[in-house]
Amino acid sequence: MQVAQSDLRSLAVFRAVVEHRSFLGAQIALGLSQSAVSFHIKALEERFGFRLCRRGRGGFELTDRGAAVYEKSKALFLSLNAFESDIGTLKHRITGTLRLGLVDNTITDEDLPIYKVIAALSRKAPDATVQIVIDAPEALVAELGNGGIDIAILPEVQSYQGLKFSYLRDERHSLYCATGHPLFTAPEEALNAAAIGEYAFVVRLYANKRELQHFPNAVARATASNMEAQAMFVLSGQYLGYLPDHYAHAWVKQARFRALLSSETNIPSKFVIATRLAERAPSVLDLFIQELAGIASERLHGVLAREVRG
Secondary structure (H helix, E strand, O other): OOOOHHHHHHHHHHHHHHHHOOHHHHHHHHOOOHHHHHHHHHHHHHHHOOOOEEOOOOOOEEOHHHHHHHHHHHHHHHHHHHHHHHHHHHOOOOOOEEEEEEOOOOOOOOOOOHHHHHHHHHHHOOOOEEEEEEOOHHHHHHHHHOOOOOEEEEEOOOOOOOEEEEEEEEEEEEEEEEOOOHHHHOOHHHOOHHHHOOOEEEEEHHHOOHHHOOOOOOEEEEEEOOHHHHHHHHHOOOOEEEEEHHHHHHHHHOOOEEEOOHHHHOEEEEEEEEEEOOOOOOHHHHHHHHHHHHHHHHHHHHHHHHHHHO
């Protein structure tokens, strides 16, 4: 069949429904009404001649053919993005859409100033579009692999076929307690791994209990899906938890957080840039990587300069 512009619009809505696992999620993400989302799905089903999904009390579910259409659509939209980028190159302009994946709460990390990269892209490629997806590392890797995003900046994860991981930097995490916790006012000389390990810890599911490596007798009594959830547990005064130093800094400054044995028990989290292999990068992705590398180099130069002066 010949693909029309209306088919592409409906396919984009269908992809949003699948990726958000519901019609409601697609409505919110796309700013459409329920009737508009339903119209696009029905139009596709009539065009293709088969059902794409089912809705009911059990929730949203793809049919086998719907799942196949979604998988085939990934290559189509990647090709369209590449085509848009190529046309922009012919016009000596950078165009296209960059879909960037990040983990939560990187915004307070001045060693990873993504906002500066976005500003540079806005100046140098005003015709390009940037979309940001924030999710857990494993979810970002899955999205990168299936074509949902173009690049991800995330803590190091296991290698996956078809993806390239390039080292970016280390992020330091320290163990924190909050006001109300017994250790918050404990004298420094009373702190040791054995004493700290007697208290309840909160850990992130995707960290694979790396956060307990310095405390072999500690028990994780709570789990968090992301950094903000972990910080909430720590703020309760009932749990100890690891957080990035840049993220915890504001609470430390307010005298609400205390780092415990930071120099002895900190954990470096290796951050990487993840991209797909065997694929020609669109020009907007190339520009993003160039700007990111330039800013990272400036930050490193500044750190080294301060060390030399010190």
